[in-house]
Amino acid sequence: MRASSRGVRWGWLAAVAALATLVAVACGDDGGGTPAAKSAQPGFKVVAVNKGQPIKIGISSILTGDLQALGIPIAQAAELAGKGVTVEGFSIAFERKDDTCSPEGGTSAAQQLINAGVVAVVGPVCSSSVIASQPLYEKAGITTVSPSSTAVASTKPAGRGVYKTFFRVTYNDAIQGPALANFAQNQLKAKSAYVVFFNDAYGQGLKDEFQKAFKGTVAGSEGFEKGATNFASIVTNIQNKKPDVVFFSGFFAEAVPFITQLREKGITTPFLSADGVRDEQFIKLAGKHAEGAYLSLPSPKLAGSVYDKFKADYKAAYQKEADTSPFTAESFDASTVIINAIKKVAQKDGDNLKIDLAKLQDAIAKSETTGAIGKIKFDAKGDNAGGETPVTFFVVKNGKFEAFKG
Amino acid sequence: MFWFDQLINGLTIGSVYALIALGYTLVYGILQMINFAHGEVFMLGAFAGYFVLLAVGGDDLGGATIIPAIVLAMFVAALASSSAAVVIERIAYRPLRNAPRLAPLISAIGVSVALQNIVLRMTGGRDRVYPRIFPGGSFGFGDFQVGYIQAFLIVASVLMMAALLVFIQRTRTGRAMRAVAENRATASLMGIDVDRTIVTTFVVGAALAGVAGVLQGLWIPNIRGTMGFLPGIKAFTAAVVGGIGSVPGAMVGGFFLGLTETVGRELLSAIPGVHLPNEWSDVIAFSLLVLVLVFRPTGIFGERVSRRA
Numbered sequence: 001m002r003a004s005s006r007g008v009r010w011g012w013l014a015a016v017a018a019l020a021t022l023v024a025v026a027c028g029d030d031g032g033g034t035p036a037a038k039s040a041q042p043g044f045k046v047v048a049v050n051k052g053q054p055i056k057i058g059i060s061s062i063l064t065g066d067l068q069a070l071g072i073p074i075a076q077a078a079e080l081a082g083k084g085v086t087v088e089g090f091s092i093a094f095e096r097k098d099d100t101c102s103p104e105g106g107t108s109a110a111q112q113l114i115n116a117g118v119v120a121v122v123g124p125v126c127s128s129s130v131i132a133s134q135p136l137y138e139k140a141g142i143t144t145v146s147p148s149s150t151a152v153a154s155t156k157p158a159g160r161g162v163y164k165t166f167f168r169v170t171y172n173d174a175i176q177g178p179a180l181a182n183f184a185q186n187q188l189k190a191k192s193a194y195v196v197f198f199n200d201a202y203g204q205g206l207k208d209e210f211q212k213a214f215k216g217t218v219a220g221s222e223g224f225e226k227g228a229t230n231f232a233s234i235v236t237n238i239q240n241k242k243p244d245v246v247f248f249s250g251f252f253a254e255a256v257p258f259i260t261q262l263r264e265k266g267i268t269t270p271f272l273s274a275d276g277v278r279d280e281q282f283i284k285l286a287g288k289h290a291e292g293a294y295l296s297l298p299s300p301k302l303a304g305s306v307y308d309k310f311k312a313d314y315k316a317a318y319q320k321e322a323d324t325s326p327f328t329a330e331s332f333d334a335s336t337v338i339i340n341a342i343k344k345v346a347q348k349d350g351d352n353l354k355i356d357l358a359k360l361q362d363a364i365a366k367s368e369t370t371g372a373i374g375k376i377k378f379d380a381k382g383d384n385a386g387g388e389t390p391v392t393f394f395v396v397k398n399g400k401f402e403a404f405k406g
Numbered sequence: 407m408f409w410f411d412q413l414i415n416g417l418t419i420g421s422v423y424a425l426i427a428l429g430y431t432l433v434y435g436i437l438q439m440i441n442f443a444h445g446e447v448f449m450l451g452a453f454a455g456y457f458v459l460l461a462v463g464g465d466d467l468g469g470a471t472i473i474p475a476i477v478l479a480m481f482v483a484a485l486a487s488s489s490a491a492v493v494i495e496r497i498a499y500r501p502l503r504n505a506p507r508l509a510p511l512i513s514a515i516g517v518s519v520a521l522q523n524i525v526l527r528m529t530g531g532r533d534r535v536y537p538r539i540f541p542g543g544s545f546g547f548g549d550f551q552v553g554y555i556q557a558f559l560i561v562a563s564v565l566m567m568a569a570l571l572v573f574i575q576r577t578r579t580g581r582a583m584r585a586v587a588e589n590r591a592t593a594s595l596m597g598i599d600v601d602r603t604i605v606t607t608f609v610v611g612a613a614l615a616g617v618a619g620v621l622q623g624l625w626i627p628n629i630r631g632t633m634g635f636l637p638g639i640k641a642f643t644a645a646v647v648g649g650i651g652s653v654p655g656a657m658v659g660g661f662f663l664g665l666t667e668t669v670g671r672e673l674l675s676a677i678p679g680v681h682l683p684n685e686w687s688d689v690i691a692f693s694l695l696v697l698v699l700v701f702r703p704t705g706i707f708g709e710r711v712s713r714r715a
Contacts, residue, residue: 064523066526069530223685229626232419232668233412233415233416233667233672234684239411256533257626260627285532285535
């Protein structure tokens with residue numbers, strides 16, 4: 001009797017432990033994504049918008065969690081592009097859904113947006129979400145234009161052909177990675193680098209591109225999970241290896257505790273990172289430890305008339321500067337690309353409006369836009385082939401991002 | 407020195423795990439229930455301590471005022487965490503006391519997610535940064551250096567664990583807790599107020615977690631709504647490894663897990679052909695959990711001790 005009740009108890013505990021392990025493993029998922037079958041054509045439909053209803057555009061962004069400081073300005077910038085715009089007398093409404101910068105969040109946002117009947121989507125923001133959710137969008141025939149997914153795998157998915165329905169405004173890490181490696185070698189004169197990366201599609205992808213291009217020695221390469229705060233062990237390893245540069249591939253949420261612990265240990269090795277860290281929050285939270293950090297950003301904002309107008313409108317609408325966090329201008333442009341395409345393909349159908357999603361995809365694929373970040377047009381994979389100087393570098397100086405001048 | 411530094415890193419994070427693990431083990435000992443919201447109780451303690459330190463001067467604190475400020479922060483954090491635990495117990499667990507075991511477990515996960523998101527909402531999803539009042543630097547001789555903060559964290563944890571052992575073994579309330587853990591119905595017949603004893607158990611566990619939150623904040627300054635999740639699961643692992651229900655087991659399990667993640671991983675990496683960088687920490691920790699459950703489900707300290715709370 002006693003033995004059996006004990007057996008039940010431990011069996012139950014084992015189940016809980018297995019669950020805990022699963023949860024932990026799922027949280028550390030690298031966003032490998034759904035191994036979609038080599039699918040046929042996307043499931044394009046024709047969407048009818050009834051009289052008096054708005055045309056719905058989805059936004060898949062980070063609205064909660066540690067990274068909402070990155071995601072909310074992106075959502076706001078996308079909405080700015082549709083303010084006051086009408087197509088054949090129909091207004092535009094945005095549906096915001098939270099993708100939490102994770103594979104699970106990406107698919108859940110996708111499902112909700114598809115159910116809500118959106119005609120296209122700005123986003124997802126993070127590569128991990130793109131990789132997990134794009135099979136759903138492809139199946140539903142809904143085109144997504146990501147302002148910010150930089151992972152190579154977004155336009156070169158593993159185990160299947162290119163997605164017809166995915167486009168991105170920013171430049172990918174096959175450009176940013178080598179640019180970072182060059183910067184480390186030429187500007188920082190680094191012969192050895194220690195790489196610390198976020199264990200997701202973005203962090204790993206950028207790390208791989210950096211390590212491929214870096215000609216010096218990689219003294220070590222260590223990953224961390226979402227929400228990590230304890231970097232003591234990695235910092236000790238860095239202290240031991242004495243690299244010339246520390247390259248951090250991830251987001252500011254973890255970069256802040258990392259650089260704080262690195263500097264408080266008295267390690268002054270240059271810190272180099274990329275777009276995921278180039279957010280005002282990084283400087284605010286890391287304070288003096290952020291000083292001297294080098295950060296790259298793809299698709300720089302150009303001081304053109306579109307950008308100036310965007311910057312002024314953004315400030316008027318949200319009472320803050322658009323360039324304090326990355327990818328706001330890209331998001332504005334992604335939204336603009338979609339809206340222009342809708343204008344091109346929307347057809348009056350009696351009192352209603354008809355939007356053929358296949359034609360919409362085609363119009364986006366063929367679009368050429370002069371956006372806030374400069375010229376935007378897409379190649380066959382959905383990458384931006386606008387070709388204006390793709391990567392800029394910044395250095396943190398007196399609590400501000402300053403463009404780096406060699 | 408590299409290995410010594412990793413040893414200290416392991417002991418430091420191990421103390422945090424151990425303090426949180428005690429809360430899991432105490433509650434499990436008495437209710438046979440895994441309180442998955444315990445990681446969030448730890449997080450609430452960290453926030454309470456943060457607000458206290460800000461209120462008494464934040465970064466301007468210095469010299470002799472540091473000690474009373476930290477003690478006050480720990481005290482308020484313990485109070486805040488305990489109050490939270492009492493409320494959680496009352497709302498989410500007590501109504502399910504006689505329900506199937508899965509019910510309070512799911513309820514606990516619900517509380518955990520809710521608390522994370524409430525704090526994320528209230529902080530706008532942004533980190534808060536603990537005032538850096540603890541003196542940096544280290545002491546020791548030659549290559550054997552220990553950071554002041556790490557030494558403080560380890561010593562404070564060990565002292566609290568010692569106090570807990572005395573409390574459980576030597577006080578009336580402690581005896582009541584052991585009696586309820588032994589047999590709830592009989593304890594009740596002996597005149598022990600079972601409900602009150604259960605609340606006391608939650609309070610004690612939560613107080614330890616709250617103080618752990620402040621200690622971690624002094625060490626790793628960034629705190630956020632989701633900070634309790636991973637330490638919570640790790641501490642649960644530590645409690646199981648030590649033998650859930652066993653108080654010394656949770657302490658040993660905490661340190662053991664902390665050391666496994668750091669020194670253990672580096673030792674394995676030192677074997678030629680094996681390369682286990684930091685991203686393997688969680689794999690190692692949770693594999694350990696699975697192995698322990700398969701081969702020694704009662705953990706290091708086994709069933710007998712667990713019966714004694």
